[in-house]
Amino acid sequence: MARSTVPIRNGEDVVRVRQEVRRLAIEAGLGLVDQTKVVTAASELARNTLDYGKGGQAVMDIVQNGARRGVRIVFEDNGPGIADIELALKDGYTSGKGMGLGLGGARRLCNEFAIVSTPGKGTMVTIARWK
């Protein structure tokens, strides 16, 4: 299946992540609303990877589960990690200057959401949106 890896090092890379995710979402046959949701979630997580994880990469695939098709994206960074994931997911909480809605919002915009983080080592967030 189509797989694509986008490094995230600066603001333009966040735009590239959005474009790639939109391309794969269209290829997977997602409707306009689902496309917009997964692209927006990817945009939030890519910016988190850049701002809080000090850069990393996004690996995206078209996935198939029986008759359902979808897009799965894995964001990885080697940044400081998240000490309290529950707190980070809480709406309105931010350790930076944002609105504190990105991480929780991304979870609400996707069908699958998993986050693994080791303080001092890095963070890996996996999301998927099905048709």
Next chain:
Amino acid sequence: MAKLSASRLPGILSDSVRHIISDWLTSLKASPDGRLPAAELEAQCESIVTRLAQACREGNLTDIDTSAFAPLRDVLADVSRTRALQGFSPTEAATFILSLKQPLFARLRIVLASDPERLASDIVTMSELIDLLGLFMMETFQRAREEVILRQQTEISELSTPVVKLWEGILALPLIGTLDSARTQIVMENLLDSIVRYEADIAIIDITGVPTVDTLVAQHLLKTVAAARLMGADCIISGIRPQIAQTMVHLGVELNVVSKANLSDAFALALRRLGKMVVNQRRAVPADPA
């Protein structure tokens, strides 16, 4: 050894300028390029070879950063910049200066036929020199391309953030494309300036052309709205498409601003707020009386 070879090369070059130019032109014209007029090519070759000979008389052949090479560097920079703008590929630009080696070496072979040892060492010296010049040209070429990209970026950011006056006291700001931080800054400044200039009471921010509205974009919008409010202007956000509306609800973003589905609804609301009304002047458009 270095002294020995340095002593004769400048002399040979100066004596052979005419020969080298004509040989070089012959080989270049063997594969003509429509983008480059013959007269321009001839002028370029002539000034490069002349200045190369001059630089060799005055300067050190292993260091092109010295002042002796300044005139040559100028003309090379000029040539590679124009080629970058004319749309030549990097390979084509580099091949141009590298193709000077053939006529140059041919000349050295003729003049130094009786002294093979010096011929070999002179060819190495000249070859290294031309390589340095090639690298210099590539760098200028690259820089010219980067300048083009930079200029386009500025153009795009200015083009895509016009503030238009719709009516006395009503402004519209149609946003198009990605709202990254650098552009949002320009958008904000443009809008606030225009509010003062047009003495506007209402500003309509239209986001029909913004493909993705995430929390950062929402935050930028809210900050712009807040700043406009401080200046005494109310904002209306228009052009929120259905999929964007659904996404924003899931994200949990609340825009505490009046919003409308399209620009025309927002304009109607703005007119109402200012106490204006759009009425039919006659029943319908009358037929041509003649």
